[in-house]
Amino acid sequence: MQLPKLDHRLQTAVPFVREGATVADVGTDHAYLPVFLTGTGQARFAVASDINEGPIERAAQHVAEYGLSDKVKTVRADGLAGLEEYRPTDIIVFGMGGELIVRILRDAPWVKDPAIRLILQPMTHAECLRRYLAEEGFATVGEVLSREGGKIYQTVVAAYNGTPQSIDALTAELGRFATAKNEEEPLRAPLIAHRIEVLEAAAAGKEKAGRDTGAERAFIARLRECL
Ligand SMILES: C[S@@+](CC[C@H](N)C(=O)[O-])C[C@H]1O[C@@H](n2cnc3c(N)ncnc32)[C@H](O)[C@@H]1O
Known part of the structure; x- marks a missing residue:
């Protein structure tokens, strides 16, 4: 079979x-x-x-x-x-x-x-x-x-x-993909983009509830720099 x-x-x-x-x-x-x-x-x-x-x-x-x-x-x-x-x-x-x-x-x-x-x-x-x-x-x-x-x-x-x-936080989030090149791993950029989307939605929810999201926003900015 x-x-x-x-x-x-x-x-x-x-x-x-x-x-x-x-x-x-x-x-x-x-x-x-x-x-x-x-x-x-x-x-x-x-x-x-x-x-x-x-x-x-x-x-x-x-x-x-x-x-x-x-x-x-x-x-x-x-x-x-x-x-x-x-x-x-x-x-x-x-x-x-x-x-x-x-x-x-x-x-x-x-x-x-x-x-x-x-x-x-x-x-x-x-x-x-x-x-x-x-x-x-x-x-x-x-x-x-x-x-x-x-x-x-x-x-x-x-x-x-x-x-x-x-x-560090970036390595915890992405492992070797924090520093790998996009040409080596075609799914690296989509992974980072997806993580940004998820974290942004979570931060927006927190902001709506009147909570501080300074740390989250700073981390999202670091993720953007990886793209
Ligand atoms: C989403 S399925 C994943 C199935 C498969 N491993 C895969 O990746 O396609 C999650 C499975 O984990 C089982 N599960 C959840 N908690 C568990 C635990 N503490 N110990 C063992 N199995 C667990 C669920 O019953 C379910 O069958």
Whole structure:
């Protein structure tokens, strides 16, 4: 059977998953990534986990349809709770808010292991995630962008190296795209433009409520200078 076709956002995980990996896909929903990665043989085994019953049922059905039930274990779990026993080498957390991803990582201190790779795609608050990773001693392994349905998504890949760092606001917001050249990454300018739009809408809301937005406006001006 032909493997599922991954959209651009999900595809960004694939090159970062190491050959022979044991994958944990947290918040798997349909288990598209575990099916794809074990179906191609890139991953040796995968745990597809989700906090909700509906997604886990969907995931198990999908895995069975592809005849991969011996390679993908579906598990109902909150974040990484209980997943340590599968000894995942490559952990994927895609399609959740950045603050929730931080909470999931904070609750699983065992991911502070240089052998474990974290492949993360925050839907919101990428800046919280990058700040947490840097301050907790995770080094960035790679960063890529994707476009899906008119939105730009950031994928951040990291591994623990035990050297905490503080990062500035621009790096937290854009990672390597704060300084990269537009020619190198065609989605860089659309990402920055999108972030300006989101932050401007938030600032306008605050102003309407009579609150000061000096800091927000200054940050938006710095983002404009990056374009
Ligand atoms: C928007 S879907 C993303 C699905 C898939 N990872 C993707 O990127 O296309 C978010 C999924 O995360 C699950 N989820 C939310 N909070 C979770 C948590 N604390 N632990 C595990 N799964 C969670 C939801 O049930 C849902 O299936």
